[in-house]
Amino acid sequence: MQIVTAEEAARHVADGDTVVIGGSGGGHAVPEALIAALEARFLATASPTALTAVHPVGLGDKATLGAHRLRHRGLLRRVVCGTVVDAPGIAQAAAEEEIExxxxxxxxxSQLMRESAGGRPGLLTEVGLGTYVDPREGGGSQGRPSDDPPSRAVELEGRPYVFYPAVHAQVALLRGTTVDAAGNVSMEGEAYFGEMLSxxxxxxxxxxxxxxxxxxQAGAGELPPKQVKIPHFLVDLVVLVPDQPTTYLTADSPAYAGQARVEVTSLPPLVAGPRALIARRAAQELRAGAVCNLGSGISTGVALAAAEDGMLDQVVLTNEQGLVGGLPMSGLDAxxxxxxxxxxxxxxxxxxxxxxxxxxxFLSFAEVSGRGDVNISRFGGRIVGVGGFVNISQGAHAVVFSGTLTAGGLETxxxxxxxxxxxxxxxxxxxFVDTVEQVCFNGVLAHARxxxxxxxxxxxxxxxDDEGRLVLVEVAPGIDVERDVAAHVGFDLRRAPTLRVMDRSLFDRSYPA
Incomplete structure (x- = not known):
């Protein structure tokens, strides 16, 4: 193990390298100083070029940080990731077909990192079949056409699978909290473990x-052995960044790292209006003892709605980044x-x-078809990606999608x-359209599951319904089905034989007098 500057570390990345990058979203264990040094080296020397960047979670502040730093023409050849919602420059480069x-x-x-570390051929999975990430449907391509996709369709014992061949990477850019004299790295101050070890x-x-x-930096023997996440012999270079923040938004949070508990005497109220109403209605689907995942967007309000109804302590909230229990954050700290x-x-x-x-x-949607297909990845000329959406929506026993019926200036x-x-x-x-631009959730296959x-x-x-078609089952008080619902969906609206009326109390609470 050698301690170097970020600038010195960046010199170890060569033209054409594949670089795996740890971290999550809005700065959670993101090695920002290393990414910034790589950007600075390229701007100063026009090297390295034609890199492949691999990061399971989106990285960035949706403005200037994280993976967005790598947007410069020539620096990247390809990006393989879950989402680019956090890195607008990467989305733009892909839209202009500058990169794959x-x-x-x-x-x-994330699982592929583990399989690749173990020297196995790759990852075999059913996740993504029947969606736009299915190799038969484009394999998740959002940028310049490629003759070397990162996955392919295979069949095993008569069943279809998606196969992701192992990743062969030359450089890893990772982050921890403390390094000892031997080079052991711990992550006690981080809000996310991810797949740093893999x-x-x-x-x-x-x-x-x-x-x-x-x-x-700690002295020899100062780190408790069970606290070490990356053993010393795996670590080549260490860069000290004493002021690294817990997240981009929060400079120092022992609570995010699990080092302290905070007294939650009062929770922020749901912002009045349709988003609060939707969150409260979605929360009615909760059942005591359920293991749940809360997605982004409107769905983040479900936790607050559950707390209002005394349900928060009766369910197990999880997030895909690896947390179990607790109160999830929102915004950039999500x-x-x-x-x-x-x-x-x-x-x-x-x-x-x-x-x-x-x-x-509990997940959000951008587009929904009459077959129950859902799109969140690409719409209105915007490239977003899927993050954990496909795994979550395909694996859960029940899925509640939330969003407004129409978008763009809606007032209620x-x-x-x-x-x-x-x-x-x-x-x-x-x-709610006839056909979604990209299928991220397949309604017909969900029905079959x-x-x-x-x-x-x-x-x-x-x-x-039982035929795998979308059917209207509930309407808000005062809503005319033909005028306010059927006229604003792009398919023939099916109705349940008996339409239920949404609970009036939800509206009274969501729209204060």
Whole structure:
């Protein structure tokens, strides 16, 4: 192990290298100083070039940090990741076909790091079949066409699978908290473990260079052995960054690292309006004892709604990054939590999800078709990717999708006296369409798997019926089905024989007088 500067570490990346990068979302264990040094070297010397960057989770602050730093023309040849929602420059480079971009399931890519480290041929999985990440449907390609996709369709014992060949990487850019004199690395101050160990093993086993950014150095024998996440012999270079923040937004949070519990005397209220209403209605799907996942967007409000109803302590909340229990954060800090019960390496969390251990998932949508297909990855000219969505939605026993019926300027109000929802101004664009741009959740296959699928909006609730078609089952008080629902979906609207009326109390609470 050698302690070097970030600039010196960046010189170990050569033209054409494959670089695996640890970290998650808004700065959670992201080796920002190493990424910044790589960017600076390229801007100063036009080297290295034609890199392949692999990171299971999106990295960035949705503006200038993280993977966005690697957007410069010529620096990258290809990116394989879960999502680029955090790195707008990468999305733009892909849209302009400057680079190859494959947005594949976060869980599959995380597990692939472990399989690659073990010298196995790759990852064989059913996750993604029937969606846009299915190799027969493009394999998750979002950028310049490629003749070397990162996955292929195979058949084993008569059943189809997605096969991701092992990743052969030359450099790993990782992050920990403390390094001791021998080079052992701990992660006690991090909000995320991810697959740092697997990435280090992967690169070490192929004779590459493992670089770890840490905040501090400890003396020999000072680290408790069971606290070491990356053993010394796997670590080649260490870069000390004493002021590395817990996340981009939060400079120092022992609570995010599980080192302290915080007293939650009061939770922030749900912001009044349709998002609060949707979160409260979605939370009605919770059942005591259920193991749940909360996605991004509107679904993040489900935890607050559950707390209001006294359900938060009766369910097990998890997130795909590896946390179990606690109160999840939102915004740029999403992926972190406080007062959690456990933090496990990300590949193992996805083993739970893929293996059927998830009872209920709360997710958002961008587009929905009459077949119950859902798109979140590419719409309106915007490239987003899927993150953990495909693993979560395919593995859960029941899925609750949340969103407004229309988008773009939608305004609603609640007439307390009449007990009726009013559409003050309709959204400019439909979200329930005849055909989604990209299939991220296959409604027909979900029906075949026996999943319960529910769609919650501010004015209506839909389910996928026994024929694998979307059917209207519930409407808000005061809503005219033809005028306010059927007229704003792009398919023939099926209705349940008896339509239920959404609970009026949800609206009274979500639209204060």
């Amino acid at each position: 971009l494959f947005c594949v399931p976060q869980g599959s890519l 990435m280090a093993q992967l690169v070490h086993n192929r004779g590459g260079t493992v670089v770890v950014q840490v905040a501090r 992926g972190a939590a406080v007062n959690f019960d456990a933090m496990v390496d990300q590949p193992y969390q996805f083993d739970l999800y893929d293996g059927g251990g998830l009872d209920l998932a 109000g609640w007439d307390h006296e009449a007990g009726a929802l009013r559409i003050v101004r309709e959204g400019r664009s439909q979200r 026996g999943q319960r699928v529910v769609f919650v909006t501010e004015r209506a609730v839909f389910e996928v």
